[in-house]
Amino acid sequence: MKDLEGKVVLIVNTASECGFNKQLDELEKLYRKYHDIGLEILAFPSNNFMNQEPCSATEARDLYGREHGVSYTVMEKTDVKGENIHPLFKYLTEGKSGLITNSIKWNFTKFLVTREGKVVKRYPPQKPPHDIEDDVEKYLAG
Numbered sequence: 579m580k581d582l583e584g585k586v587v588l589i590v591n592t593a594s595e596c597g598f599n600k601q602l603d604e605l606e607k608l609y610r611k612y613h614d615i616g617l618e619i620l621a622f623p624s625n626n627f628m629n630q631e632p633c634s635a636t637e638a639r640d641l642y643g644r645e646h647g648v649s650y651t652v653m654e655k656t657d658v659k660g661e662n663i664h665p666l667f668k669y670l671t672e673g674k675s676g677l678i679t680n681s682i683k684w685n686f687t688k689f690l691v692t693r694e695g696k697v698v699k700r701y702p703p704q705k706p707p708h709d710i711e712d713d714v715e716k717y718l719a720g
Contacts, residue, residue: 584693585618586717588710589670591658592621593630593685594641601686602646604707608714609650616693616718619650622667624658627685631655658682670697692717 590605602621609619623638625631633641635655642648658667659681670689671680683703690699690713699713 582618585616586612586693586714587691588617588619588707588714589666589689589691590619590621591624591626591656591667591682591685591687592638592642592652593624593627594633594638595630596627596685598684598686598703599646601707602642602648606647606649608707608711611711612714612718613650617714621648621650621652622654622656622658622664623652624656624685626657626659626682630685658687670700690714690717693720 588605588608590601592602593599605619605621609617621642623631623633623635631638635652638655639652642652656664656667658664667682671682686703688701688705688707688710689697690701690710691697698717699710701710
């Protein structure tokens with residue numbers, strides 16, 4: 579995480595067999611446009627929703643790269659809910675959204691984190707990456 583200091587970070591739980599998987603391509607476009615000025619994207623493959631990520635982390639990295647041109651960081655396969663929830667996703671979902679329930683409901687939930695490490699936005703799976711570009715620009719500009 580030391581490498582992320584001073585960066586704006588978009589954290590996304592992903593799944594190769596999800597109907598939203600075209601967002602992998604859109605995330606790549608966002609990454610290429612803004613990476614040089616401080617955007618990092620962290621994709622966390624997760625199999626928590628209807629077994630839509632059967633790949634290992636290595637297989638997901640290969641598949642995302644081959645089929646979607648992904649060059650941003652694909653992390654280890656991660657639980658984003660339930661009793662084995664990864665500490666990062668526990669932190670991201672504990673009392674921060676103002677929602678009735680904070681748990682992640684589906685693949686491609688997105689969290690935007692400022693250069694200072696503050697979680698400022700949460701986006702639902704159906705919100706495509708190009709629709710959050712204004713927020714990315716705002717937080718990159720500081």
